[in-house]
Amino acid sequence: MSTPKIAARGHADLERVIRELERRFGSGVVYRLTQARPKAGAIALSTGSLGLDYVTGIGGVPRGRITELYGPPSCGKTSIAYHLLANAQMEGGMAAFVDLAQIMDGEAMTAVGVKLDQLLVAVPLNSLEALEIAEILARSRALDAIVLAAPAKPPGGGRIHSYLFEALPKLNTALKGSPSAMVFVNELGSPFNPLPFYASMRIALAPLRALLAPGGELYALSTQARVAKNKLGVIGGIAQIVIRANGGLYREAELLDLAIAHGLIELTSLGPAYLGTPLGKSRGQALAYLGQSPALAGQLEAQLREQLCKSATS
């Protein structure tokens, strides 16, 4: 018997065994690592990026758990954190920003939709205070998002790690069962940083390239987000995000790219077209059209989310 035939028979046997296991023990008892397997009951807070929500497998960062956003400076960590705060408030909830790194930018927050009068801003003096304030806020079980912005070199020097070893288990206990998504925004951590052990999800961000306008000025930054750890779904998922220079995710660009990739927008000789309607002759025109037509963009996003959800659970 030739090798391809043996391989095909092996695959068929494997499929049969999987079907038998699922019949006896329920669907999802065995799964491939390439399949997203969202943990039952996991509730997520949207990051604001459709692609990043998709690759996390659960639709965003998990509530009641710790998530770490890390990467080099100017890769979009803070912008995503601001979007998380805005999304938490959009659903009628409250959010807190523990500003240990002293990076709060009211204008950028307002630009992405954060309601500043509803946002608790904590200004701790040192790392220990920041962690304890985060724990107290998590215990209230009333906040939807708590973002802790940690500086590259925290005040207190190397002792931050011993504080983290002490504080993170308590923080995890306080978060358990609460609606708060706890997000640490970190520079590239040192090898002794204990956060990776306690975080349920880690998202590594890396800048890809700067996007320049025809005039040569910088208008956006293309960033790659990789799910480096995920206790609730698969790891390794990669999403490309575009962040505007004046803050905030370039949602139209992401929407257009994903819609083209999933066949919702066709590339015709007249340019990209959605349901037979041409969006413009070029990519730039299509982006402008989506930006000016929020109803159309909303419809496209809903359709895309539905399709992504189907492909995640299939």
Place this chain on the structure above:
Amino acid sequence: MQIGYVLIEHFAVALERRRHPELDGNPVVIGGHSYERKMVYDASAEAVANGVRTGLPLRQAQQLCPNAVFLPPDLACYQETNETFLATLERFSPAVVPDALGSAYFDARGLERMLRVKGQSGVAGRILDAVERYLGLSACIGLAPTRFAASVAARLSRPGVPLAVGDAAALLCDLPLEYLPGDAELYERLHLLGLSTIGQFVRLPPGELMEQFGPAGVMAYALARGHGELPLAPRVQPAALWQIQEFEPPLRDGATLAQAISRMSAVLAAQLQQRYQACQTVILRLMFGGKEIVALERTAQLKEPAIEAKAIAALAVRLGERLCLERVDELLTLEIVEAELAVTGLIGQGGTQPGLFDAQRQRRAAVERAAAEVERRFGKRLKRAEPAPPTSAATASPFVLRDWSTP
């Protein structure tokens, strides 16, 4: 080395000095004014050097130390600060056993690994830091294999400098007998026998000790040899919280009683919040004066576990009205001399059921409680960003941070 002992020397005096820094360096005697017929509750080291000791009549204390400052004791403050002190230790060790006010034993096993510090002195250093930060007081710490040796090590150490002892017998053998628990008679008789150190004492035959000194001598002997100590067990949290209010002259109307109940409810709610607990039952006990003092008590269940003063007060006021009506029906007069409000059925706050229609208001209240706790522990660290007023041209940012608690 497994047991630690934290001691804040002259706890009451330290608290009064924290409140009145101008008392630093002056001899302080706490117990009341020097003309009162009361006893000394606590005295500073300067007063102790002049012969003042706890339990001495205040008039005698004034004769011994005429330039001392005499203060009445604020027992509620001491008790409350002691609770904060114990809660601070419980952040580090699961087994904390309270001793006198301002002193406690704790289980130090495994803390090095948990806190990621080197050596027992590192553990002690972290605890001293925390006591200093949360209470603003300097403490002494002793670490030793037994409780007694740990307490002696703490007394021998200086504030802020921990003393860790590996061999309890080596520490105790050269110390004078007065470190052993016992009365003056025991020490005197031992001195008459020619004994002056604990090392000489432990070499006595135990059988003869029992005959000569009875159980007190045997207990001192066991402690000196490191025997007969109870294991450290976590302190049991009280199953109820209560507040008592006395009325002088007696209350004669329900409105003032309702105000007193609201005040007591606020204190109880704050205590519940500190313990992250909610209560299920409210008990109100009123003592009525008149020809004879009668105590009446009523208990009621809350519809759902509560942590808010408003919910506790509403139920307690209804109980109070019912008790007052019963009393008026019976005697046609109302004289309330004392009210006691207690909450029981304490459970974790996670057990509270969010309301169906006012969930948003409850969440807002929970955030405000958390903000109040942050402010109580760290000061005004929570802010709210607001657009900068147009007049402040000097500010580069169009937003300014204002305190969260500022309306």
